Amino acid sequence: MPKLALMRRVLASNDALAAAQRKELDRHGVLGINIMSGPGAGKTSLVERTAEALSGNYRMQVIEGDIQGDLDARRVAAKGVRCIQINTQGACHLDGLMLGPAMGEIDIENLDLLLIENVGNLVCPAEFALPVHYNVTVISTPEGSDKPAKYPLMFSKSDVLIINKIDLLPFVDFNVSALKQAVRKLRPGITFIEMSAKTGEGVEKWVAWLEQKLRGRRRKQ
Amino acid sequence: MPKLALMRRVLASNDALAAAQRKELDRHGVLGINIMSGPGAGKTSLVERTAEALSGNYRMQVIEGDIQGDLDARRVAAKGVRCIQINTQGACHLDGLMLGPAMGEIDIENLDLLLIENVGNLVCPAEFALPVHYNVTVISTPEGSDKPAKYPLMFSKSDVLIINKIDLLPFVDFNVSALKQAVRKLRPGITFIEMSAKTGEGVEKWVAWLEQKLRGRRRKQ
Numbered sequence: 001m002p003k004l005a006l007m008r009r010v011l012a013s014n015d016a017l018a019a020a021q022r023k024e025l026d027r028h029g030v031l032g033i034n035i036m037s038g039p040g041a042g043k044t045s046l047v048e049r050t051a052e053a054l055s056g057n058y059r060m061q062v063i064e065g066d067i068q069g070d071l072d073a074r075r076v077a078a079k080g081v082r083c084i085q086i087n088t089q090g091a092c093h094l095d096g097l098m099l100g101p102a103m104g105e106i107d108i109e110n111l112d113l114l115l116i117e118n119v120g121n122l123v124c125p126a127e128f129a130l131p132v133h134y135n136v137t138v139i140s141t142p143e144g145s146d147k148p149a150k151y152p153l154m155f156s157k158s159d160v161l162i163i164n165k166i167d168l169l170p171f172v173d174f175n176v177s178a179l180k181q182a183v184r185k186l187r188p189g190i191t192f193i194e195m196s197a198k199t200g201e202g203v204e205k206w207v208a209w210l211e212q213k214l215r216g217r218r219r220k221q
Numbered sequence: 222m223p224k225l226a227l228m229r230r231v232l233a234s235n236d237a238l239a240a241a242q243r244k245e246l247d248r249h250g251v252l253g254i255n256i257m258s259g260p261g262a263g264k265t266s267l268v269e270r271t272a273e274a275l276s277g278n279y280r281m282q283v284i285e286g287d288i289q290g291d292l293d294a295r296r297v298a299a300k301g302v303r304c305i306q307i308n309t310q311g312a313c314h315l316d317g318l319m320l321g322p323a324m325g326e327i328d329i330e331n332l333d334l335l336l337i338e339n340v341g342n343l344v345c346p347a348e349f350a351l352p353v354h355y356n357v358t359v360i361s362t363p364e365g366s367d368k369p370a371k372y373p374l375m376f377s378k379s380d381v382l383i384i385n386k387i388d389l390l391p392f393v394d395f396n397v398s399a400l401k402q403a404v405r406k407l408r409p410g411i412t413f414i415e416m417s418a419k420t421g422e423g424v425e426k427w428v429a430w431l432e433q434k435l436r437g438r439r440r441k442q
Contacts, residue, residue: 038260039343039372040364067344069370090374092313092344120371121344122260123288123313142363142386143261149290150341151260153311165363171389173419198394 014128017096021103021131025114031217032114032132033210036154038147039120041140042164044072045197046206047115051079053207058112058214063102065094065119072117082106093124099131112214122147126154134213140165141174148182156186160193162206167196235349238317242324242352246335252438253335253353254431257375259368260341262361263385265293266418267427268336272300274428279333279435284323286315286340293338303327314345320352333435343368347375355434361386362395369403377407381414383427388417 025032035043047062054060062083064073073085084102086094094116106114116132118125126135137158139147142165148155155161161183163176180192191209195202246253256264268283275281283304285294294306305323307315315337327335337353339346347356358379360368363386369376376382382404384397401413412430416423 038341039368040259040361066371068373071367071370090344090348092342119344120259121313121342123311123340123342124345127311140261140363142361142389146292147260149292150287152289168363168389168392171392 011127014096017100018129018131021096021099022133024103024108025131025133028108028111029217030108030111030114031210031214032116032130032134034116034118034125034130034132034135035138036118036122036125036135036158037120037138037140038122038143041120041138041143042162042197043117043120043138044075046138046162046164046195047072047076047117048079049197049200049203050115050207050210051076051081053203054113054210054214055079055081059110060113060115061106061111063099063106063114063116065098065117067091067119088119092119092121093128094118094130095128096131103131112217113210122151122154126151126157134159136160136162138162138164139179141168142172144173145175145179145182148179148186152186155183155190158187158190160191160206160209163192163194164197166194166201167199232348235316235318238321239350239352242317242320243354245324245329246352246354249329249332250438251329251332251335252431252435253337253351253355255337255339255346255351255353255356256359257339257343257346257356257379258341258359258361259343259364262341262359262364263383263418264338264341264359265296267359267383267385267416268293268297268338269300270418270421270424271336271428271431272297272302274424275334275431275435276300276302280331281334281336282327282332284320284327284335284337286319286338288312288340309340313340313342314349315339315351316349317351324352333438334431343372343375347372347378355380357381357383359383359385360400362389363393365394366396366400366403369400369407373407376404376411379404379408379411381412381427381430384413384415385418387415387422388420
């Protein structure tokens with residue numbers, strides 16, 4: 001099966017590239033976070049909330065991945081945070097190669113936190129390692145709690161699962177405990193954070209998690 | 222750019238295969254519909270509603286595409302409709318090659334309507350032609366009305382856009398007229414159907430559209 005073999009080589013090259021890029025972050029004590037989700041689950045709202053909470057105390061850089069356009073980068077820049085927009089021109093994910101030019105442009109010497117917002121897609125982004133220390137996936141309650149069974153790879157690669165749009169729980173069919181049970185089977189020890197990025201409920205738990213990781217980085221330096 | 226050239230060859234081969242498969246449908250007067258959306262927008266609920274409305278009068282076959290599992294196929298089978306589940310084993314879309322074995326299994330001589338539910342993904346499925354006559358995309362109101370700007374290919378290839386979960390409109394930020402305006406630029410003449418597959422609101426418009434197309438097929442025979 002030559003197609004599969006080729007794919008495996010591409011993934012291995014990307015792993016090596018992403019690992020080298022991550023070492024650069026480590027050398028400068030920068031925390032890297034990859035945010036993934038399906039379309040419209042609330043990744044950009046999460047980035048906005050993070051900017052509001054942390055940009056006063058930490059030096060932040062955001063990289064926005066979208067197939068085309070700069071809607072999300074404009075939203076983030078409006079929060080006063082440095083932001084680079086990557087247009088994948090049709091590609092369904094970010095990878096190390098696409099991030100290369102952006103990684104060269106960021107001011108890594110004056111940086112604490114790098115947030116990378118991946119392309120909205122519950123499938124492909126999970127296959128490609130990025131220069132980050134943690135993968136964070138956002139699932140929103142209107143999507144339904146059956147998603148782990150259908151998109152297992154992304155959940156199995158996530159360190160944090162943000163259950164977003166909990167303000168809509170009364171109006172949708174979403175079983176929080178069934179979701180958690182299914183996700184724990186794919187990724188034991190995963191951290192769950194229930195949130196409404198819209199109302200702000202639960203955002204403080206996410207910020208506390210991030211600050212703990214940021215303090216860990218600083219101590220390391 | 223050898224990578225792009227290879228991709229184009231793969232897509233061209235798939236176009237040819239899907240066209241041949243569609244000719245088989247034409248020979249038997251079968252209407253083929255490809256249903257696409259991001260994860261959790263309501264494709265399976267749409268198929269369930271369609272089965273409830275039409276399976277008494279038309280001979281239906283459903284093909285369910287999922288990365289893994291058979292949750293959706295079980296839901297459809299519970300409506301008394303013939304259903305084949307395809308597991309893509311990680312692949313982010315269906316294509317003609319994956320559909321080949323399923324197309325060989327369906328009882329095409331005793332069939333009016335073939336519904337193919339694609340993998341939940343707003344990106345990749347739009348690139349691969351299937352043996353169908355119409356592409357139907359489902360967007361749900363909690364996803365936000367900015368999606369056409371970010372995922373233009375899927376909207377540009379759709380004949381019908383179902384705006385689902387309109388029961389949630391009071392609780393989410395979704396601008397129906399802005400969405401329609403953006404989509405019309407990508408696909409002039411597209412048919413919009415506002416619906417709540419959950420409450421049943423608007424389902425009759427979808428059923429009417431389908432029945433019109435089904436009657437057209439039968440006359441052709």
